[in-house]
Amino acid sequence: MSKPKQFIKKPIKVTAYQTEKVEYIETLEGTMRADVGDWIVTGINGERYPVKPDIFEKTYQALD
Template identity: 45%
Template structure:
């Protein structure tokens, strides 16, 4: 059997890096305080997901899912899956 993904409109914000104003912007989008981690001299965000914490690296998208959940998405997957509306 084959299946087609249902068309769904999502909200997303691109993580471009972190400083105080940008961190506040990401936290406002997610609705909670986010932890910043240094991974090999790259400041990443820890995103609480339904499966546990996931890491958003600069360039990744943070997506709000259909049930209000959040998760990071790599830019190539985002571009292949979503179109702007």
């Protein structure tokens, strides 16, 4: 096994909205529940997935 290296995630533009109701999202891993206040992110290949607000805040930065 080679020695582990450190990496940083490439900055990739995504679109997202914060849901005001419970939603069920079809993701690459199957159907996932998004609770009120969760962010629904659409990735670069059109995939959608819910992200909890605390994780979203640590991971994403607004461009506007």
